Amino acid sequence: MTDEVRDKSSLAPLHQRGDGGISCGPSATGENEGVGVTGLMFEEPLLFDQGSPGRRGCTLPECDVPELKADRLLPRKLLRHDIPGFPELSEVEVVRHFTRLSQWNYGVDTGFYPLGSCTMKYNPKINEEVWRLPGFSCAHPYQPESLIQGALELMYELEQCLAEVSGMDRISLQPAAGAQGETLGMMLIRAFLESKGSPRKRVLVPDSAHGTNPASSAICGYEVLQIKSGPNGRLDPKAVADAMNEDVAAIMVTNPNTLGLFEDQIAEVAKIVHAKGGQVYCDGANLNAIIGISRPGDTGIDVLHINLHKTFAVPHGGGGPGAGPVGLKAHLAPFMPVPVIEKKGKRFVLNEDLPSSVGRVRAFYGNFAALVRAYAYIRSLGPSGLRRVAEVAVINANYIMNQLKDYYHLPYDKFCKHECVFSDARQLPHGVQTLDIAKRLMDYGFHPPTIYFPLIVKGAMMIEPTETESKETLDQFIAAMKRIAEEAERDPELVRSAPHKTRVSRLDEAKAARQPNLRWKGNAPKTATESS
Amino acid sequence: MTDEVRDKSSLAPLHQRGDGGISCGPSATGENEGVGVTGLMFEEPLLFDQGSPGRRGCTLPECDVPELKADRLLPRKLLRHDIPGFPELSEVEVVRHFTRLSQWNYGVDTGFYPLGSCTMKYNPKINEEVWRLPGFSCAHPYQPESLIQGALELMYELEQCLAEVSGMDRISLQPAAGAQGETLGMMLIRAFLESKGSPRKRVLVPDSAHGTNPASSAICGYEVLQIKSGPNGRLDPKAVADAMNEDVAAIMVTNPNTLGLFEDQIAEVAKIVHAKGGQVYCDGANLNAIIGISRPGDTGIDVLHINLHKTFAVPHGGGGPGAGPVGLKAHLAPFMPVPVIEKKGKRFVLNEDLPSSVGRVRAFYGNFAALVRAYAYIRSLGPSGLRRVAEVAVINANYIMNQLKDYYHLPYDKFCKHECVFSDARQLPHGVQTLDIAKRLMDYGFHPPTIYFPLIVKGAMMIEPTETESKETLDQFIAAMKRIAEEAERDPELVRSAPHKTRVSRLDEAKAARQPNLRWKGNAPKTATESS
Amino acid sequence: MEYIPNTEADCRAMLDAIGVRSSDELFADIPSKLRLKRGLNLAPPLSETGLRKHMQGLAGKNADVDQYASFLGAGAYNHFIPAAVSHLVFRSEFYTAYTPYQPELSQGTLQAVYEYQTLICQLTGMEVANASMYDGSSAMAEAVLMAHRINGRQEVVLPMAVHPEYRTVCRTYVSKLGLQLHEVPYTDEGTTDLKQVKAALSDRTCAVVVQSPNFFGVLESLDELAEAAHRAGALLIVVVAEPVSFGIVRSPGEYGADIVAGEGQAFGNHLNFGGPYLGFFASKQAYVRSMPGRLVGRTEDKAGRPGYVLTLSTREQHIRREKATSNICTNEGLCALAATVHLSLLGRAGLRELALLNLRKTAYAKAAISKLRAYELPFAGPTFNEFVVRVKRRTPAQVNRALLAKGIIGGVELGRFYPELSDCLLLCVTEQNSREEIDALCKAMGGGR
Amino acid sequence: MEYIPNTEADCRAMLDAIGVRSSDELFADIPSKLRLKRGLNLAPPLSETGLRKHMQGLAGKNADVDQYASFLGAGAYNHFIPAAVSHLVFRSEFYTAYTPYQPELSQGTLQAVYEYQTLICQLTGMEVANASMYDGSSAMAEAVLMAHRINGRQEVVLPMAVHPEYRTVCRTYVSKLGLQLHEVPYTDEGTTDLKQVKAALSDRTCAVVVQSPNFFGVLESLDELAEAAHRAGALLIVVVAEPVSFGIVRSPGEYGADIVAGEGQAFGNHLNFGGPYLGFFASKQAYVRSMPGRLVGRTEDKAGRPGYVLTLSTREQHIRREKATSNICTNEGLCALAATVHLSLLGRAGLRELALLNLRKTAYAKAAISKLRAYELPFAGPTFNEFVVRVKRRTPAQVNRALLAKGIIGGVELGRFYPELSDCLLLCVTEQNSREEIDALCKAMGGGR
């Protein structure tokens, strides 16, 4: 802890504080390490290691009511007098702090971000403009219905759009993300099965599934039985049939799956599961690959979630928020979470009166600002544009797959959909593994792909270019990947010690987990348990 | 020219195209120069060297009228069919292009920007929000008066504020920048003198003046007579008296002047000039130092300009736009440019009817969006806040001056106002000059001060911290300056070869001027004169 | 607009390289009967201008809190947001990034989350905080699940003074795992009935949940609740939906809370018609390995320079799958960033001042309304910036309609959630409500005397 | 709010270091009689919320073009601006930077200006363009001054079909140097009277100025004007106030223009009640050293990497002082950046399509209005997106008032600038005016039949 305790008022000498350095073009002389970092980029201490007592970064509205003292307004024993260590900064300091931090980040607006399964497509700027319209961003969720007709209409229309795109009968816009969509979807299945007599015990999940699938099953009180993928990377109806029985509540299928392959036996699988009274959940995270071409709802499934922050261009925000609407077939509609939006004549209403509803997975109605963006996106592209998304996303992915397959091991050598998955099998003999390749890509200016997922491919590199990348960008990425393959043979240490050109070099994740340091403690009040 | 002609469709190999590189932490291995640049920062080719035929970056409104062919709408001989070489880019490409370019720039939001005479203070974010209100940013200048009352009221009120702050009788908000303010101011003087019989011939300008002063005098048809500053860096009334006669139209005095000193003899000088029928122009670019403390209008001057993009926190925009309102005494009011804003009862009107007006220096009414910001700034600070600006700006400047005076030659050793001016006299013996020191500051993360101005200080370094910098930032800057002074002695080559840590190293300005390359020509149509 | 750079010619070149004649061949693996044989039945594409107009039209059909004086709260608060917040949050390096899986390219996000975690600890008085949850309600549900993981017990005491929608969410989440929720009533003070809490406690009690300020705006007696819970070996979960109260009210940590979960929207996030909001989540250090959600930790790089990474991820779904502490993956990162920026701007003095301002405005409004003959304040407990008003001669709906006619959005009609309070309104007064607005509210309410 | 980080204590520490007791001592050099003995008489400070409300109040007293259908042009054009433009232009690295005096820290600004210069050359068909001027009107005045520097002649032919405010600015600027302006009238076509131009030409003629599309929206015959001017040894200065026309109209460069100056607001810059706008300025290569304003050039760094710098600055005031080619210092850099971004987004096909759309909409409106009995189109020349309408039975002011009552802002009343056209309106139709708006305009105009 001691190295974090700093006297923020005293002026640390430049070389300790490391402030303000910018650095390091190819002609760097290196005479002053410790001052500079990389590029036009600054060392920036924590908020808590800056500022000066009494500084403030904003003015509050004037107090136009009597200025009673706090202890005349609340019982003294409830009062808090100070928050030691809380920031004391001026507006310019806060602005520079976060401006500098932002410059340490890589986003889609910076460059190619081929994180597989994440669909990091470009986020249109007009969508960022429209969700901020005061009628959307400054509307309170409990405003009287007459004053929220535009919001309800938008949600109602978005439901229709998503139902059409997914082939489902109804849509709930409530879930805040894909995983919450899964939670809700599995709850719907559970409620349905309960209404038929028993919730059952178990959920089948393919071994290639995203971690949220088993985790969501567990939250809904189910055991998870893992199903092994077939040799072609797809679900084998036989394996499903073997595992299926009256204890099985459902199967969760990701389609297209995390290997970037379409589950061509999905209809067969659904038939098998339905025959034994089970339900079929579809993880629609990868809808981008098939939008306008095939509808999950036409493949025999019962429930589905869609990640609006993937297929529908809602920006991911460095971690969120997103939105994970759930599509469902009519038989599940009685169990939908409340409220549902209905159209009564020309008015839109919120209906809370659904006696069999599972309840709610969150307060209010959903991540509305994300819904606004997704709706705007759908309206911008229209039907042909959405289909073109899938086509180009798939062409782009296959192009990368084709161009790199002589350089990296391709466990499933087929055409892919939205992404292709390689492994490090060819580089391992040189002592270079997937992590190294990923880090080395950074030196070439690219964000790495998703790595070590799906778990069924050892050392997986899952590359999803999306449709918003140009051929030139793909070619540059391909060239960099080829070069790295070459480097792995010629100079493996160069790759193993990457990245070399980022603000920090490879970070010690093991240390972070071994000695967790999860917050600044320079000045915090110590509580009993903590000091013990 | 050949090196600029590139085939934009073919994929240049990575090392030629240099795309996508990011680079160069202290642990850089240098194995791949040519790919990386510095930091999380990208090579970014020109707009014209990117894209692909047929790409487009935006959609236009749908055509809802008959789609007649161009040649049915205009005579064929007037028609243009194409603009070869014009960009063909998608939205994501344009966004990445300018995002990356922005990352090569240094702004006030990035760090300390002590450009002397430029008053690079922090630009409050709320001001950026309010000028964009549709009622301001989407109002057409020729809207009927009843639909622009808010804009006129704002301009009227801003005039009152600026008149109070400057001590002048009237304000014209028309000029787009300081230099245009000077133009207008000198035109007012000329018109006034003409009305008295003769415009006269000459304008007196101190040798410390900004280049715009003599240039503005020239545009108004005056010869310039340079007045030597006194040994204390200020105007010597004696020198003015010697130069003053009936041929002299005016004197242009910058107060506080470009050495950061208050012209304490200004009243005396004004008396001398007025006695011979001349007028006194005050360059108010440095008003920040005295706002609320001394008013130029109370010092005997007749005309003044103020740079709203300096004292009044309008951002400088990487070159502009700014606004340069002109203050004037009542005797000059008949000559003001049209229109003037007047209040008639509760209505605000534009009055074009000023028979003796000099005319206009621009279309419409001024850089309105800049005026909105300046008005917002004044309303945020109020009278005490504005005075505090001057106090802290002057404390900050004197602190730097005091802390560095043992390291750098200080030609005028006095308390200063908003800025202090050093020279490279102590470093020259080591072969290090002002330019080197400026470039070396970049390696420490600071924007250099203004250099080689004012001209009367050989190798001048003009440092203006403004009031929006914290003591900690000043201390870091001071530490860097001290370290550079030390480096200049110990390792002059290190300083001479700076900067070492920027995206590009020192640029060859001589070459740029010798072989001017002022635009991309890869694909431009050649006109007769050009190919000759 | 499709936002697709590649032209037909670009695609052609790629298809040639791939060695197929058309993109159809790439979709050959989709069985014909699973393909859509028609175009999607959606409206044709809009141009950017067309879209802007369409969206302006929809937005224009909603009222916003700038057009009306609004006294709505109940878990969604209209607070001042400095202009610098959205300027910074919408720097594209932040908002177009993914979850920071690759720390060397995500130090901006990661340091900001570390700062956010610190701020949440400071506010709540807790030792460790995560990187965010979906919203306050699901954070509360996850807190209950976490308590269950910690002590394995099955019963949860859930006061009725907790936000009704939060309770529904909790029930929806936890019932699948067989947990039982015991709802306990509130007193005349508007606080949770301590006696009933005590009566409900046993060695099967997993946790006592308490919201403070509670749904009625009343501050609960956390000291007594903590003592009672801990005496029974249960955990105390404190929920805070209006975190501006942290500026002036003693922190849950000081009372020994084990988990603090809540809604951070009030800091830097717009009302957004209910979302995205910001679930915050903090606990005692001892429980960190049972925590849901992402955590950022400080570490160093190969050269010993400090840096930040996602850590303790063996708790999470991508490693632990069905055994994970939660299934959360995408969270509310950008909302947390907005809160971090807002709190940095408010700062030590500003946050306190903001809280005090809310207290003062609310006290002013309460005093004025209590003087109106047709109303009374049913709950006597101390409040922060919300309070319940009983309408004596009309229905709350009538009052609200009358207010609306004067350009005022009144309070939440409590009958919607509490049949026994169907003659009551829940009003919220923040720094955004000027004295004139409050006076206008009282005048319009008084109009019905 | 003062936006000052340093507290009293910080200042105290600095004053101690300086060695003075108070800041007063630092102001001791200002003679007492020159000091203000009282506080400034200004309104007290507003909080951010107070300011926001105050400014919303003022803005609300203006109409904006989103509320009304507007047919105003005349040098300020309501065009579609893609959302990406302001997102990019307001990245703070751009807008909080100064003029790029230090190229190593300003490559972003500098490369963008180089690109802007290229785009202006491409649009105008000229060989060299500067980094921007204040606006179209002052750019035109500077073009005349430049022509004077080039050939030393004193007389300028200035058609009355040039924007009246531009002419006033020109007169204001150039008269001090003894230049004479000869105004020449326009014909029934609405074009400049070529015969009169020829009559005005002599070996004293410095330049012929011509605006195209001219103030009446009519395209001038640049070929004949160029020939006439050049035959007299004068320069041809072409002024363009509506640069969207470049998308479909042959460029001035193709006609041999010597200098092209104009207003670039139409690209990416909002109406802003008249400013800031964007003066663009281009000329033949041969005249570059006589050009006003900043120029960015490509060069290389010590390692041979390409980079950009301000160049040929020996023309400028900071070097040449009273002998400079202009006194301009601060220019309209950010407006030029907005234009660069907008043009990049429009691109080769988009710009042409935009121009065509303006032509088509205008043709539609002209055709519809020409059918109204109470109006006629006095000028027969080809127009781009503006045209003059003669009002037969009422005054133009009456028509405008009637339109306003229908939510339509009509045209500029030409009597304001041309007494002989006091029965005329100048209407502008852009891509922002929907067919419904145009139909509504015609209907409302027709109402007066």
Ligand SMILES: Cc1ncc(COP(=O)(O)O)c(C=O)c1O
């Ligand atoms: C296949 C798959 N399923 C589920 C998820 C979970 O979605 P979210 O992160 O929105 O909760 C993801 C996202 O990473 C995914 O890729």
Ligand SMILES: Cc1ncc(COP(=O)(O)O)c(C=O)c1O
């Ligand atoms: C002292 C002084 N005068 C005049 C000017 C010219 O002002 P502007 O750049 O606004 O034209 C400047 C700005 O650099 C200046 O510093």
